[in-house]
């Protein structure tokens with residue numbers, strides 16, 4: 001039976017400390033996306049609690065939403081930044097698979113409500129890729145006919 005509690009081999013506080021650090025990182029990529037879109041003249045709501053998944057950016061005028069996903073927490077498949085940790089494999093597999101499943105369910109609900117749902121990945125926002133990624137996102141948002149929600153900027157693939 002897979003354990004649902006945090007693995008006990010870590011010293012108390014260590015894992016949550018690491019998790020908060022990783023979450024903090026995610027927050028800064030959200031901020032990067034928001035300040036870029038704002039600078040290009042878009043106005044939006046943040047982390048709107050009325051919608052499944054609390055989208056990071058909600059643009060009612062464009063019927064568009066943006067999720068900014070950390071590659072680890074949202075299991076970015078094929079990405080160099082994502083792999084299941086070597087220890088406590090079962091714990092992490094269960095937890096991260098659940099995250100991904102939730103993302104997919106939330107996305108379907110939002111699309112059914114008539115939203116275009118864009119996802120931008122952490123690795124698409126590194127120093128090398130961010131300009132292209134952000135421009136592509138902006139262009140997709142302001143094109144109401146754009147139903148293709150995948151941002152094509154390259155991801156860092158595994159060797």
Ligand SMILES: [Zn+2]
Pocket residue numbers: 071076079080081082121122123124155156
């Ligand atoms: Zn990635």
